[in-house]
Amino acid sequence: MSNGLGNIIKTLQLDTRLLGMIGAFVLIALVFHIATGGTFLTPRNLFTLTLQTASVAVMATGMVFVIVTRNIDLSIGSLLGIIGMLMGVVQVQVLPEIFGFGSPMIWIITVAIGLALGAAIGGFQGWLIGYLAIPSFIVTLGGLLIWRGGAWWVSRGTTISPLDPSFVMLGGATGTIGVTASWILALVGSALTIYGLANNRRKYISHDFAVKPLWAEYLLGAILVGAICGITAIMNAYMVPTRILERRFAAEGLEMPEGYTEAYGFPISVLIVLAVAIAMTVIARKTRFGRYVFAMGGNPDAAELSGINTRLLTVKVFALMGALTAIAAVIASARLGSAGSSLGELDELRVIAAAVIGGTALAGGVGTIYGAILGAFIMQALVSGMGMVGVDSPLQNMIVGGVLIVAVWVDILYRRKTGDA
Incomplete structure (x- = not known):
């Protein structure tokens, strides 16, 4: 094993x-x-x-x-x-x-x-x-x-x-940037990661260098993308406390809708x-x-x-x-x-x-x-x-x-x- x-x-x-x-x-x-x-x-x-x-x-x-x-x-x-x-x-x-x-x-x-x-x-x-x-x-x-x-x-x-x-x-x-922007950033990061792996493989092949098997490239890409999405999910799982949301709505002269929730997302x-x-x-x-x-x-x-x-x-x-x-x-x-x-x-x-x-x-x-x-x-x-x-x-x-x-x-x-x- x-x-x-x-x-x-x-x-x-x-x-x-x-x-x-x-x-x-x-x-x-x-x-x-x-x-x-x-x-x-x-x-x-x-x-x-x-x-x-x-x-x-x-x-x-x-x-x-x-x-x-x-x-x-x-x-x-x-x-x-x-x-x-x-x-x-x-x-x-x-x-x-x-x-x-x-x-x-x-x-x-x-x-x-x-x-x-x-x-x-x-x-x-x-x-x-x-x-x-x-x-x-x-x-x-x-x-x-x-x-x-x-x-x-x-x-x-x-x-x-x-x-x-x-x-x-x-x-x-x-x-913080919020949930939507965090997921957009994760998708962009995932796309750039996949592009980087593919581009490196192409460069290695063009110079006749040894490359990893395709299954290894796919597995490595899946691990990296999974890590990016997992970290994003964790950051998006932290919810803004209700008391903070209520103060924010009150400061704007509004009443917070019943059941309203909001997550932080990635900190700046x-x-x-x-x-x-x-x-x-x-x-x-x-x-x-x-x-x-x-x-x-x-x-x-x-x-x-x-x-x-x-x-x-x-x-x-x-x-x-x-x-x-x-x-x-x-x-x-x-x-x-x-x-x-x-x-x-x-x-x-x-x-x-x-x-x-x-x-x-x-x-x-x-x-x-x-x-x-x-x-x-x-x-x-x-x-x-x-x-x-x-x-x-x-x-x-x-x-x-x-x-x-x-x-x-x-x-x-x-x-x-x-x-x-």
Whole structure:
């Protein structure tokens, strides 16, 4: 039986590491579902889990590039904090005086300022690392302290609120696309998945490469489409509470029809994560920049001798990390509806853990975007599940630390077995 399953996995050319992470996620979810009396694997909790994971998942995609190039970024949690605070000040205290409260220009300009600020700070840190040859650990450790202090200094420790209503929708807690749009998105995603599989097969055949049997292509397509539709069904199964619907109708001066129901659908923050994941995967696999990143991580000396400007590449990688941190700051502050000086605390550890659990090698040169995102979900599922069963916060940190160490050990064993070490 096991040999038959192994042959199917080999024929489908599935990533065994990915399957292992999916298995770990399922196991964690089932254990907590039993421990919580059947409340962990409910549409409501899974919806909340995706909201809580979104900002870490976005930063984890950038951390893949940072670690692949044999660097580390300890400053992202503090950077998220100061960017979130500055965006809060801009949209609460500055832009309403210019455009008026509720103007769509507020959230657009706020996000643009955040992205520019994140890329600039990240690029500056990359310049210190690449051109002044200061170790990334030291530069970003200094950044961790500097930007966290800056986040407090911006508001003197007070919380900035309420944030712009349109901006808050980007956090996903109040911003969703509904059932119909979610199913349309699922159908489009399914069609693109099938097209991608067919197009890859056609390219392989045109270059006389070996291809999977047709039954394997059909089975893989069915699995992927089934996963897309299953996730969509779960998001669409979370219904808007009746009291919220009643308040919404009352605010519009209407009476809610008897028996009226409405589901949330995909949160906007999840769509942002999806867009970032696709963009980062394309960058990693289809662009010269992505190839240079992995070449530098595999052998920095050889990469430099081959003509790659590794110092400028380092600046670009950290600037990209800064921009992604700004996107995460948008999601995190919008989800909370406010910006406090503690925003993003310890996120750097969660992001690094997500990337490492997702298979990014600390030695550099190896890492995947989808692995980092799945690693972020595993981390958040573990933390959320422990919180639901009443595990104290200090013990949670101890368990997460232990899981991280075990994940790195398993990764070392895997690479030795596959010859990647």
